[in-house]
Amino acid sequence: MANATSDSLLDRIEKLNAIGVGLSAEKNAERLMEMILVGAKGITCADGGTIYSVTDDRRLRFEIMLTTSLGFAMGGTSNVAIPFEPLPLYQADGTPNTQMVVSHAALTGEVVNIPDAYEAAGFDFSGTRAFDQRTGYRSRSFLTVPMKNHEDTIIGVLQLINAMD
Template sequence: MMYKQELTPEDLLKIIFEYTAKIANERQLNAVLVHMADMGRELILSDRCTVWLIDETNHEIYTTVAHGVDEIRIPFGTGLVGNAISAGEPIIIEDAYSDPRHNADNDRRTGYHTKSIITVPFRNNDGEIIGAYQAINKLTEVDYFTSRDLELLSLAASYAGKSLESVMLHQEIIDTQREIIFTMGEIGEIRSKETGNHVKRVAEYSYVLALGLGLSVSQAELLRTASPMHDIGKVAIPDAVLNKPGKLTEEEYDLIKDHTKIGHQLLKGSKRELLRTASIVAEQHHEKWDGSGYPAGRKGEDIHIFGRITAVADVFDALSAERVYKEAWPLEKIEKLFREERGRHFDPRVVDVFFAELPKLLQIRKRLADEE
Protein backbone atom coordinates (compact mmCIF):
# COMPACT_ATOMS: atom_id res chain seq x y z
CA MET A 1 0.00 0.00 0.00
CA MET A 2 1.03 3.63 -0.48
CA TYR A 3 1.78 5.21 2.88
CA LYS A 4 0.87 8.82 3.61
CA GLN A 5 3.21 11.39 5.12
CA GLU A 6 2.31 12.98 8.44
CA LEU A 7 0.76 16.40 7.99
CA THR A 8 2.66 19.62 8.57
CA PRO A 9 1.27 22.21 11.02
CA GLU A 10 0.22 24.29 8.00
CA ASP A 11 -1.71 21.32 6.56
CA LEU A 12 -3.41 20.70 9.89
CA LEU A 13 -4.49 24.33 10.22
CA LYS A 14 -5.88 24.30 6.69
CA ILE A 15 -7.99 21.20 7.42
CA ILE A 16 -9.22 22.58 10.75
CA PHE A 17 -10.21 25.96 9.28
CA GLU A 18 -11.84 24.35 6.24
CA TYR A 19 -14.04 21.98 8.22
CA THR A 20 -14.89 24.25 11.12
CA ALA A 21 -16.18 26.77 8.55
CA LYS A 22 -18.25 24.07 6.83
CA ILE A 23 -19.72 22.88 10.12
CA ALA A 24 -20.46 26.41 11.34
CA ASN A 25 -22.45 27.18 8.17
CA GLU A 26 -24.43 23.92 8.08
CA ARG A 27 -27.88 23.39 9.63
CA GLN A 28 -28.60 19.87 8.35
CA LEU A 29 -27.68 17.26 10.93
CA ASN A 30 -26.55 14.58 8.50
CA ALA A 31 -24.34 17.03 6.61
CA VAL A 32 -22.65 18.08 9.87
CA LEU A 33 -21.98 14.43 10.71
CA VAL A 34 -20.42 13.90 7.27
CA HIS A 35 -18.15 16.94 7.75
CA MET A 36 -17.17 15.67 11.19
CA ALA A 37 -16.25 12.23 9.85
CA ASP A 38 -14.26 13.70 6.96
CA MET A 39 -12.42 16.12 9.26
CA GLY A 40 -11.46 13.33 11.65
CA ARG A 41 -10.22 11.09 8.85
CA GLU A 42 -8.10 13.81 7.25
CA LEU A 43 -6.63 15.14 10.49
CA ILE A 44 -5.17 11.84 11.65
CA LEU A 45 -4.76 10.10 8.25
CA SER A 46 -7.04 7.17 9.00
CA ASP A 47 -8.67 4.92 6.45
CA ARG A 48 -12.14 5.36 7.93
CA CYS A 49 -13.80 7.56 10.52
CA THR A 50 -17.16 7.04 12.17
CA VAL A 51 -19.29 9.47 14.18
CA TRP A 52 -21.35 7.70 16.84
CA LEU A 53 -24.32 9.20 18.68
CA ILE A 54 -26.24 8.12 21.77
CA ASP A 55 -29.87 7.03 21.45
CA GLU A 56 -31.12 7.46 25.01
CA THR A 57 -34.61 6.17 24.24
CA ASN A 58 -33.47 2.78 22.93
CA HIS A 59 -30.36 2.58 25.12
CA GLU A 60 -28.17 2.21 22.05
CA ILE A 61 -25.32 3.94 20.29
CA TYR A 62 -25.59 4.31 16.54
CA THR A 63 -24.01 5.82 13.48
CA THR A 64 -25.69 7.01 10.30
CA VAL A 65 -22.39 8.35 8.94
CA ALA A 66 -19.51 5.90 8.65
CA HIS A 67 -17.00 5.56 5.82
CA GLY A 68 -17.61 2.29 4.01
CA VAL A 69 -20.67 1.03 5.90
CA ASP A 70 -24.38 1.74 6.36
CA GLU A 71 -26.12 2.57 9.65
CA ILE A 72 -24.94 0.52 12.62
CA ARG A 73 -26.67 0.18 15.99
CA ILE A 74 -25.24 -1.57 19.04
CA PRO A 75 -26.34 -1.80 22.69
CA PHE A 76 -25.06 1.02 24.90
CA GLY A 77 -21.80 0.10 26.61
CA THR A 78 -20.71 -2.57 24.13
CA GLY A 79 -17.71 -2.60 21.81
CA LEU A 80 -14.76 -0.26 21.98
CA VAL A 81 -16.85 2.79 21.24
CA GLY A 82 -19.41 1.80 23.88
CA ASN A 83 -16.67 1.36 26.46
CA ALA A 84 -15.13 4.74 25.62
CA ILE A 85 -18.50 6.50 25.92
CA SER A 86 -19.38 4.71 29.20
CA ALA A 87 -16.01 5.50 30.76
CA GLY A 88 -15.79 8.98 29.26
CA GLU A 89 -12.21 8.27 28.24
CA PRO A 90 -10.49 7.82 24.85
CA ILE A 91 -9.16 4.42 23.79
CA ILE A 92 -6.24 3.67 21.47
CA ILE A 93 -5.70 0.09 20.26
CA GLU A 94 -2.68 -0.93 18.15
CA ASP A 95 -4.08 -4.37 17.27
CA ALA A 96 -7.87 -4.66 17.42
CA TYR A 97 -7.92 -8.47 17.29
CA SER A 98 -5.83 -8.73 20.44
CA ASP A 99 -8.38 -6.70 22.40
CA PRO A 100 -11.46 -8.57 23.71
CA ARG A 101 -13.57 -5.41 23.51
CA HIS A 102 -13.35 -5.34 19.70
CA ASN A 103 -16.43 -6.71 17.95
CA ALA A 104 -15.25 -8.36 14.72
CA ASP A 105 -18.74 -9.10 13.38
CA ASN A 106 -18.68 -6.16 10.98
CA ASP A 107 -15.29 -7.24 9.61
CA ARG A 108 -16.57 -10.75 8.99
CA ARG A 109 -19.67 -9.39 7.29
CA THR A 110 -17.87 -6.88 5.04
CA GLY A 111 -14.47 -8.51 4.52
CA TYR A 112 -12.71 -5.43 5.91
CA HIS A 113 -9.76 -5.98 8.27
CA THR A 114 -9.56 -3.66 11.27
CA LYS A 115 -6.10 -3.26 12.76
CA SER A 116 -5.61 -0.02 14.69
CA ILE A 117 -8.42 1.93 16.34
CA ILE A 118 -8.77 5.23 18.15
CA THR A 119 -11.99 6.27 19.90
CA VAL A 120 -12.60 9.71 21.42
CA PRO A 121 -15.88 10.72 23.16
CA PHE A 122 -17.24 14.21 22.53
CA ARG A 123 -19.34 16.38 24.83
CA ASN A 124 -21.99 19.07 24.58
CA ASN A 125 -21.81 22.55 26.13
CA ASP A 126 -22.86 21.15 29.53
CA GLY A 127 -20.02 18.64 29.51
CA GLU A 128 -22.31 15.66 28.87
CA ILE A 129 -21.08 12.97 26.50
CA ILE A 130 -23.34 12.82 23.44
CA GLY A 131 -21.26 10.60 21.15
CA ALA A 132 -17.81 9.63 19.98
CA TYR A 133 -15.36 9.68 17.11
CA GLN A 134 -13.92 6.33 16.06
CA ALA A 135 -11.15 6.16 13.46
CA ILE A 136 -9.83 2.93 12.01
CA ASN A 137 -6.48 1.92 10.45
CA LYS A 138 -3.67 4.47 10.34
CA LEU A 139 -2.40 5.06 6.78
CA THR A 140 1.17 6.14 7.60
CA GLU A 141 4.26 3.94 7.79
CA VAL A 142 3.75 3.87 11.55
CA ASP A 143 0.52 1.90 11.19
CA TYR A 144 -1.03 2.66 14.56
CA PHE A 145 -2.45 5.77 16.21
CA THR A 146 -0.26 7.83 18.51
CA SER A 147 -0.68 10.39 21.29
CA ARG A 148 -0.43 13.09 18.60
CA ASP A 149 -3.44 11.58 16.85
CA LEU A 150 -5.27 11.57 20.17
CA GLU A 151 -4.58 15.27 20.62
CA LEU A 152 -5.80 16.10 17.10
CA LEU A 153 -8.94 13.97 17.26
CA SER A 154 -9.69 15.33 20.75
CA LEU A 155 -9.43 18.85 19.32
CA ALA A 156 -11.87 17.94 16.54
CA ALA A 157 -14.18 16.27 19.07
CA SER A 158 -14.15 19.32 21.36
CA TYR A 159 -15.25 21.68 18.59
CA ALA A 160 -17.54 19.35 16.67
CA GLY A 161 -19.39 18.07 19.73
CA LYS A 162 -20.47 21.53 20.78
CA SER A 163 -21.41 22.50 17.22
CA LEU A 164 -23.34 19.26 16.80
CA GLU A 165 -25.47 20.02 19.85
CA SER A 166 -26.58 23.31 18.31
CA VAL A 167 -27.57 21.58 15.06
CA MET A 168 -29.38 18.80 16.93
CA LEU A 169 -31.40 21.39 18.87
CA HIS A 170 -32.23 23.15 15.60
CA GLN A 171 -33.32 19.81 14.12
CA GLU A 172 -35.50 19.14 17.15
CA ILE A 173 -37.26 22.48 16.61
CA ILE A 174 -37.81 21.66 12.93
CA ASP A 175 -39.15 18.19 13.82
CA THR A 176 -41.53 19.74 16.36
CA GLN A 177 -42.76 22.28 13.80
CA ARG A 178 -43.29 19.49 11.28
CA GLU A 179 -45.27 17.45 13.81
CA ILE A 180 -47.50 20.42 14.64
CA ILE A 181 -48.08 21.15 10.95
CA PHE A 182 -48.96 17.54 10.17
CA THR A 183 -51.38 17.49 13.09
CA MET A 184 -53.05 20.73 11.98
CA GLY A 185 -53.20 19.47 8.41
CA GLU A 186 -54.83 16.24 9.56
CA ILE A 187 -57.52 18.23 11.38
CA GLY A 188 -58.56 19.85 8.11
CA GLU A 189 -58.58 16.53 6.29
CA ILE A 190 -60.47 14.61 8.97
CA ARG A 191 -63.30 17.15 8.81
CA SER A 192 -63.67 16.43 5.09
CA LYS A 193 -63.53 12.66 5.62
CA GLU A 194 -59.93 12.36 4.44
CA THR A 195 -57.24 10.44 6.32
CA GLY A 196 -54.09 11.65 7.99
CA ASN A 197 -52.06 9.69 5.46
CA HIS A 198 -53.39 11.94 2.70
CA VAL A 199 -51.34 14.89 3.95
CA LYS A 200 -48.31 12.66 4.50
CA ARG A 201 -48.48 11.33 0.96
CA VAL A 202 -48.97 14.80 -0.54
CA ALA A 203 -45.93 15.98 1.43
CA GLU A 204 -43.75 13.14 0.13
CA TYR A 205 -44.99 13.45 -3.44
CA SER A 206 -44.28 17.20 -3.33
CA TYR A 207 -40.72 16.58 -2.13
CA VAL A 208 -39.98 14.14 -4.96
CA LEU A 209 -41.49 16.44 -7.58
CA ALA A 210 -39.59 19.46 -6.25
CA LEU A 211 -36.26 17.65 -6.48
CA GLY A 212 -37.16 16.38 -9.95
CA LEU A 213 -37.75 19.97 -11.04
CA GLY A 214 -34.28 20.94 -9.87
CA LEU A 215 -35.20 22.75 -6.66
CA SER A 216 -32.58 22.62 -3.93
CA VAL A 217 -32.86 20.06 -1.17
CA SER A 218 -33.60 22.85 1.32
CA GLN A 219 -36.44 24.22 -0.83
CA ALA A 220 -37.83 20.73 -1.42
CA GLU A 221 -37.69 20.06 2.32
CA LEU A 222 -39.43 23.37 3.03
CA LEU A 223 -42.27 22.39 0.68
CA ARG A 224 -42.51 18.91 2.16
CA THR A 225 -42.90 20.40 5.62
CA ALA A 226 -45.40 23.11 4.58
CA SER A 227 -47.62 21.20 2.13
CA PRO A 228 -49.67 19.30 4.78
CA MET A 229 -51.34 22.65 5.53
CA HIS A 230 -52.74 23.00 2.00
CA ASP A 231 -56.34 22.39 3.13
CA ILE A 232 -56.16 23.92 6.61
CA GLY A 233 -58.83 26.46 5.58
CA LYS A 234 -61.40 23.64 5.58
CA VAL A 235 -61.63 24.04 9.36
CA ALA A 236 -63.89 27.05 8.74
CA ILE A 237 -66.20 25.38 6.19
CA PRO A 238 -69.54 24.13 7.63
CA ASP A 239 -69.82 20.33 7.91
CA ALA A 240 -73.13 20.35 6.05
CA VAL A 241 -71.34 21.76 3.00
CA LEU A 242 -67.98 20.06 3.41
CA ASN A 243 -69.47 16.57 3.62
CA LYS A 244 -72.60 16.96 1.52
CA PRO A 245 -73.08 13.66 -0.35
CA GLY A 246 -74.88 15.10 -3.35
CA LYS A 247 -74.10 17.79 -5.90
CA LEU A 248 -73.19 21.17 -4.45
CA THR A 249 -75.13 24.29 -5.32
CA GLU A 250 -73.22 27.22 -6.79
CA GLU A 251 -73.30 29.00 -3.41
CA GLU A 252 -72.04 25.88 -1.61
CA TYR A 253 -69.22 25.45 -4.11
CA ASP A 254 -68.20 29.07 -3.54
CA LEU A 255 -68.05 28.30 0.19
CA ILE A 256 -65.81 25.30 -0.47
CA LYS A 257 -63.50 27.40 -2.63
CA ASP A 258 -63.15 29.87 0.23
CA HIS A 259 -60.93 27.36 2.09
CA THR A 260 -58.00 28.60 -0.01
CA LYS A 261 -58.47 32.21 1.10
CA ILE A 262 -59.11 31.21 4.71
CA GLY A 263 -55.96 29.09 4.86
CA HIS A 264 -53.93 31.94 3.39
CA GLN A 265 -55.36 34.43 5.89
CA LEU A 266 -54.65 32.11 8.83
CA LEU A 267 -50.97 31.75 7.95
CA LYS A 268 -49.80 34.77 5.97
CA GLY A 269 -49.00 37.02 8.92
CA SER A 270 -46.31 34.76 10.35
CA LYS A 271 -42.68 35.83 10.42
CA ARG A 272 -41.65 32.18 10.03
CA GLU A 273 -40.63 31.12 6.52
CA LEU A 274 -42.28 27.76 7.07
CA LEU A 275 -45.72 29.20 7.81
CA ARG A 276 -45.43 31.82 5.07
CA THR A 277 -44.71 28.96 2.66
CA ALA A 278 -47.72 27.08 3.99
CA SER A 279 -49.87 30.17 3.33
CA ILE A 280 -48.77 30.20 -0.31
CA VAL A 281 -49.55 26.51 -0.75
CA ALA A 282 -52.93 26.87 0.99
CA GLU A 283 -53.93 29.76 -1.28
CA GLN A 284 -52.60 28.59 -4.64
CA HIS A 285 -52.90 24.78 -4.84
CA HIS A 286 -56.25 25.08 -6.71
CA GLU A 287 -55.00 27.60 -9.25
CA LYS A 288 -54.68 26.22 -12.80
CA TRP A 289 -52.01 26.74 -15.43
CA ASP A 290 -54.54 28.11 -17.94
CA GLY A 291 -55.96 30.63 -15.46
CA SER A 292 -59.28 28.86 -14.84
CA GLY A 293 -58.59 27.95 -11.21
CA TYR A 294 -59.32 29.69 -7.93
CA PRO A 295 -59.26 31.81 -5.78
CA ALA A 296 -57.52 34.46 -7.93
CA GLY A 297 -57.43 32.95 -11.42
CA ARG A 298 -53.64 33.12 -11.55
CA LYS A 299 -52.10 31.81 -14.75
CA GLY A 300 -48.87 30.06 -15.71
CA GLU A 301 -45.81 31.10 -13.76
CA ASP A 302 -47.82 33.70 -11.84
CA ILE A 303 -48.74 30.67 -9.74
CA HIS A 304 -45.97 30.00 -7.22
CA ILE A 305 -43.98 26.87 -8.06
CA PHE A 306 -44.95 25.42 -4.67
CA GLY A 307 -48.63 25.81 -5.59
CA ARG A 308 -48.07 24.17 -8.99
CA ILE A 309 -46.25 21.21 -7.42
CA THR A 310 -48.82 20.70 -4.66
CA ALA A 311 -51.64 20.81 -7.23
CA VAL A 312 -50.21 17.76 -8.99
CA ALA A 313 -49.43 15.95 -5.72
CA ASP A 314 -52.89 16.65 -4.27
CA VAL A 315 -54.84 15.58 -7.37
CA PHE A 316 -52.74 12.44 -7.80
CA ASP A 317 -53.49 11.38 -4.24
CA ALA A 318 -57.18 12.32 -4.43
CA LEU A 319 -57.65 10.22 -7.56
CA SER A 320 -55.57 7.31 -6.21
CA ALA A 321 -57.48 6.98 -2.93
CA GLU A 322 -60.72 5.14 -2.32
CA ARG A 323 -63.30 7.10 -0.37
CA VAL A 324 -66.84 6.42 0.80
CA TYR A 325 -68.12 8.58 -2.06
CA LYS A 326 -65.87 7.21 -4.86
CA GLU A 327 -63.69 4.34 -6.03
CA ALA A 328 -59.96 4.75 -6.46
CA TRP A 329 -59.06 5.46 -10.09
CA PRO A 330 -56.89 2.89 -11.90
CA LEU A 331 -53.40 4.14 -12.72
CA GLU A 332 -54.04 4.14 -16.47
CA LYS A 333 -56.99 6.52 -16.01
CA ILE A 334 -54.93 8.82 -13.77
CA GLU A 335 -52.10 8.91 -16.32
CA LYS A 336 -54.60 9.75 -19.07
CA LEU A 337 -55.99 12.67 -17.05
CA PHE A 338 -52.54 14.14 -16.40
CA ARG A 339 -51.68 13.92 -20.09
CA GLU A 340 -54.95 15.65 -21.00
CA GLU A 341 -54.53 18.35 -18.33
CA ARG A 342 -50.86 19.05 -19.13
CA GLY A 343 -50.79 22.74 -20.00
CA ARG A 344 -54.42 23.22 -18.91
CA HIS A 345 -54.82 22.42 -15.22
CA PHE A 346 -51.17 21.61 -14.56
CA ASP A 347 -47.77 23.13 -15.30
CA PRO A 348 -46.35 21.06 -18.21
CA ARG A 349 -42.93 20.79 -16.54
CA VAL A 350 -44.43 19.45 -13.32
CA VAL A 351 -46.45 16.88 -15.28
CA ASP A 352 -43.31 15.76 -17.12
CA VAL A 353 -41.51 15.28 -13.80
CA PHE A 354 -44.59 13.48 -12.46
CA PHE A 355 -44.27 10.84 -15.18
CA ALA A 356 -40.48 10.64 -14.81
CA GLU A 357 -40.76 10.11 -11.05
CA LEU A 358 -43.93 7.98 -11.09
CA PRO A 359 -42.18 4.81 -9.85
CA LYS A 360 -41.03 6.70 -6.73
CA LEU A 361 -44.51 8.15 -6.22
CA LEU A 362 -46.07 4.70 -6.43
CA GLN A 363 -43.62 3.41 -3.82
CA ILE A 364 -44.67 6.24 -1.49
CA ARG A 365 -48.34 5.49 -2.16
CA LYS A 366 -47.79 1.85 -1.20
CA ARG A 367 -45.72 2.67 1.89
CA LEU A 368 -48.24 5.21 3.20
CA ALA A 369 -51.40 3.39 2.14
CA ASP A 370 -54.50 3.98 4.25
CA GLU A 371 -55.30 1.23 6.72
CA GLU A 372 -58.32 -0.88 5.92
Protein backbone atom coordinates in the same frame (compact mmCIF):
# COMPACT_ATOMS: atom_id res chain seq x y z
CA MET B 1 12.81 16.12 6.95
CA ALA B 2 11.97 18.93 9.41
CA ASN B 3 10.52 20.98 6.54
CA ALA B 4 8.31 18.06 5.44
CA THR B 5 7.09 17.68 9.03
CA SER B 6 6.25 21.37 9.33
CA ASP B 7 4.48 21.30 5.94
CA SER B 8 2.41 18.33 7.11
CA LEU B 9 1.54 20.10 10.36
CA LEU B 10 0.63 23.26 8.46
CA ASP B 11 -1.59 21.22 6.11
CA ARG B 12 -3.37 19.67 9.09
CA ILE B 13 -3.87 23.05 10.77
CA GLU B 14 -5.30 24.46 7.53
CA LYS B 15 -7.64 21.47 7.24
CA LEU B 16 -8.74 21.94 10.84
CA ASN B 17 -9.41 25.63 10.23
CA ALA B 18 -11.46 24.85 7.11
CA ILE B 19 -13.46 22.28 9.06
CA GLY B 20 -14.15 24.81 11.81
CA VAL B 21 -15.41 27.37 9.31
CA GLY B 22 -17.63 24.77 7.64
CA LEU B 23 -19.00 23.48 10.93
CA SER B 24 -19.96 26.94 12.10
CA ALA B 25 -22.01 27.51 8.95
CA GLU B 26 -23.68 24.08 8.57
CA LYS B 27 -27.26 23.68 9.83
CA ASN B 28 -28.09 20.21 8.45
CA ALA B 29 -27.30 17.59 11.13
CA GLU B 30 -26.47 14.82 8.64
CA ARG B 31 -24.09 17.03 6.68
CA LEU B 32 -22.58 18.31 9.92
CA MET B 33 -21.80 14.77 11.14
CA GLU B 34 -20.41 13.89 7.74
CA MET B 35 -18.17 16.98 7.79
CA ILE B 36 -16.92 16.03 11.25
CA LEU B 37 -16.13 12.46 10.18
CA VAL B 38 -14.53 13.36 6.85
CA GLY B 39 -12.51 16.10 8.53
CA ALA B 40 -11.36 13.84 11.36
CA LYS B 41 -10.40 11.11 8.87
CA GLY B 42 -8.42 13.64 6.87
CA ILE B 43 -6.57 15.12 9.81
CA THR B 44 -5.67 11.73 11.29
CA CYS B 45 -5.10 9.96 7.94
CA ALA B 46 -7.61 7.26 8.91
CA ASP B 47 -9.07 4.90 6.31
CA GLY B 48 -12.43 4.56 8.01
CA GLY B 49 -14.65 5.97 10.66
CA THR B 50 -18.04 5.89 12.32
CA ILE B 51 -20.08 8.40 14.25
CA TYR B 52 -22.54 7.11 16.83
CA SER B 53 -25.14 9.17 18.69
CA VAL B 54 -26.42 8.49 22.19
CA THR B 55 -30.17 7.77 22.09
CA ASP B 56 -32.78 8.53 24.75
CA ASP B 57 -33.06 4.79 25.48
CA ARG B 58 -29.32 4.62 26.35
CA ARG B 59 -27.96 3.07 23.19
CA LEU B 60 -25.48 4.13 20.53
CA ARG B 61 -27.06 4.58 17.11
CA PHE B 62 -24.87 4.34 14.00
CA GLU B 63 -25.20 7.69 12.22
CA ILE B 64 -22.56 7.53 9.52
CA MET B 65 -19.95 4.99 8.42
CA LEU B 66 -17.21 5.64 5.86
CA THR B 67 -14.31 3.43 4.73
CA THR B 68 -12.29 4.89 1.87
CA SER B 69 -10.44 1.74 0.76
CA LEU B 70 -13.72 -0.19 0.48
CA GLY B 71 -15.62 2.67 -1.19
CA PHE B 72 -18.01 2.19 1.71
CA ALA B 73 -20.46 4.93 2.77
CA MET B 74 -23.61 4.47 4.84
CA GLY B 75 -25.76 6.92 6.73
CA GLY B 76 -25.11 10.65 6.62
CA THR B 77 -25.96 12.10 3.22
CA SER B 78 -25.28 8.81 1.37
CA ASN B 79 -28.97 7.84 1.30
CA VAL B 80 -27.83 4.31 2.22
CA ALA B 81 -29.44 3.10 5.44
CA ILE B 82 -27.21 1.57 8.09
CA PRO B 83 -28.55 -1.95 8.75
CA PHE B 84 -26.89 -2.38 12.15
CA GLU B 85 -28.88 -2.23 15.37
CA PRO B 86 -27.92 0.39 17.96
CA LEU B 87 -25.39 -0.80 20.53
CA PRO B 88 -26.49 -1.00 24.17
CA LEU B 89 -24.74 1.23 26.68
CA TYR B 90 -26.01 -1.03 29.46
CA GLN B 91 -26.50 -4.78 29.77
CA ALA B 92 -29.97 -6.23 30.40
CA ASP B 93 -29.20 -6.34 34.14
CA GLY B 94 -28.36 -2.61 34.15
CA THR B 95 -24.59 -2.94 34.39
CA PRO B 96 -22.49 -0.74 32.09
CA ASN B 97 -21.52 -2.32 28.77
CA THR B 98 -17.81 -1.61 28.96
CA GLN B 99 -16.83 -4.66 26.90
CA MET B 100 -17.26 -2.72 23.65
CA VAL B 101 -14.72 0.05 23.13
CA VAL B 102 -17.31 2.46 21.74
CA SER B 103 -19.70 2.04 24.68
CA HIS B 104 -16.76 2.21 27.11
CA ALA B 105 -15.77 5.60 25.65
CA ALA B 106 -19.38 6.84 25.82
CA LEU B 107 -19.81 5.74 29.43
CA THR B 108 -16.44 6.83 30.82
CA GLY B 109 -15.62 9.84 28.66
CA GLU B 110 -12.21 8.32 27.96
CA VAL B 111 -10.42 8.49 24.62
CA VAL B 112 -9.29 4.96 23.74
CA ASN B 113 -6.44 4.26 21.31
CA ILE B 114 -6.11 0.61 20.22
CA PRO B 115 -3.08 -0.14 17.99
CA ASP B 116 -4.42 -3.56 16.90
CA ALA B 117 -7.97 -4.71 17.63
CA TYR B 118 -7.08 -8.36 17.05
CA GLU B 119 -4.47 -8.23 19.80
CA ALA B 120 -6.29 -5.91 22.22
CA ALA B 121 -7.27 -7.29 25.59
CA GLY B 122 -10.24 -6.07 27.56
CA PHE B 123 -12.65 -5.24 24.72
CA ASP B 124 -15.00 -7.34 22.59
CA PHE B 125 -14.21 -6.85 18.90
CA SER B 126 -16.44 -9.72 17.66
CA GLY B 127 -18.58 -7.29 15.62
CA THR B 128 -15.45 -5.88 14.02
CA ARG B 129 -14.20 -9.36 13.17
CA ALA B 130 -17.58 -10.26 11.64
CA PHE B 131 -17.47 -7.08 9.51
CA ASP B 132 -13.93 -7.94 8.40
CA GLN B 133 -14.97 -11.48 7.52
CA ARG B 134 -17.91 -10.24 5.41
CA THR B 135 -15.91 -7.56 3.59
CA GLY B 136 -12.36 -8.91 3.42
CA TYR B 137 -11.20 -5.85 5.34
CA ARG B 138 -8.66 -5.96 8.18
CA SER B 139 -9.58 -3.55 10.94
CA ARG B 140 -6.46 -2.80 12.90
CA SER B 141 -6.10 0.49 14.75
CA PHE B 142 -8.98 2.28 16.49
CA LEU B 143 -9.10 5.77 17.95
CA THR B 144 -12.37 6.14 19.85
CA VAL B 145 -13.32 9.63 21.04
CA PRO B 146 -16.40 10.63 23.05
CA MET B 147 -18.19 13.69 21.66
CA LYS B 148 -19.57 16.21 24.15
CA ASN B 149 -21.99 19.10 23.83
CA HIS B 150 -21.54 22.58 25.29
CA GLU B 151 -22.83 21.29 28.66
CA ASP B 152 -20.10 18.61 28.79
CA THR B 153 -22.66 15.83 28.24
CA ILE B 154 -21.57 12.94 26.02
CA ILE B 155 -23.82 12.99 22.97
CA GLY B 156 -21.99 10.54 20.75
CA VAL B 157 -18.75 8.85 19.84
CA LEU B 158 -16.36 9.33 16.93
CA GLN B 159 -14.41 6.22 16.02
CA LEU B 160 -11.55 6.35 13.51
CA ILE B 161 -10.25 3.12 12.02
CA ASN B 162 -6.91 2.15 10.47
CA ALA B 163 -4.47 5.03 10.61
CA MET B 164 -2.73 5.13 7.25
CA ASP B 165 0.56 6.70 8.40
